[in-house]
Amino acid sequence: MKINIVVVTFNRKNLLEKCITGLLNQIYEFENIIVINNASTDGTEEYIRHEGLLINEKIIWLNLPENIGGAGGFSAGMQCAFEHGADYVWMMDDDAMPHPTALEELMKYATPQHIYASLAIQDQQTSWEMTVKQGDIWLSTHNPNDILEKMEVRSLPFLGFLIHRNLVEKIGLPEANFFIAADDTEYCLRAKQAGSKLYLAGKSRIEHPKAVHKEYKILGKKINYVSLPPWKRYYDTRNRIFIAKKYFGFKLYSQTLPSILFRFFISLVTEQKKYQQLKAYFFGVYDGFSSKGGKRHEQRGIF
DSSP states (O other): OOEEEEESSOOOHHHHHHHHHHHHOOOOOSEEEEEESSSSSSSSHHHHHHHOOTSTTTTEEEEOSHHHHHHHHHHHHHHHHHHOOEEEEEEETTTTTEOTHHHHHHHOOTTTEEEEEEEEEEETEEEEOOEEEEEEEEEEEEEEGOSSSEEEESSSSSSEEEEEHHHHHHHOSSOGOOOOSSSHHHHHHHHHTOOOOEEEEEOOOOOOOOOOOEEEEEHHHHHHOOOOOOOOOHHHHHHHHHHHHHHHTHHHIIIIIIHHHHHHHHHHHHHHHHHHHHHHHHHHHHHHTTTTSSOOOTTTTOO
């Protein structure tokens, strides 16, 4: 059984070096680490070479001619991993720092029909709120001790994300046209639609920075608001529309659009570049309904 690891990087050479070092220290045997360099401009390859990591025969380095975003990077990385004979692919961003036993703990539960992931932690808390299934109820928690050895979840990020070749052949690669934002959410929905379940392995741990957000309640519904620069806000908005159109039916109008409108008003009050934020929301909604994917923020004049 061959396991290939995929890491997508862009202009974070110091973090990448720590990530690769953590992966090379895994006690569970794997075949290759495939680094997808998303056209970095900070001398990433030269730095990693200078640190002596590229002489390791386990590392496959792939330079992309242009930045195709995290979504495109993971799609390309997954394809490369299977072309190199992988049975399982384990994926993460360059700011992940896996514990030495992370892969071993994950592989205790791995099966071809489902998706499994490591638990992201920082400072004795989960890096973001996790919603896990405990019996017949769903529990939201920031406490890693609440996460048992294997628990079902509603969605998983591309962070310590483990998937088998058989499932990828069934559902396809991640949606590269998302560029960034919610590509992992869409992929999980696609897998669940095909009958797969999503599991978190609580003892498989990865150090990862915490996500900073504010939580609001509107008519009993929780809405998480994350401060984003306008160009990221564009993709966040557009890709929410993409997902709702594909999976949620009328909820696109009853839930997704109202939540986007609510975030828009928060942005106008709290964010600095208000006109750019306005453009991000407008073109995000417009391009979402027009099914215009790919990297488009520069074309739209959003920065």
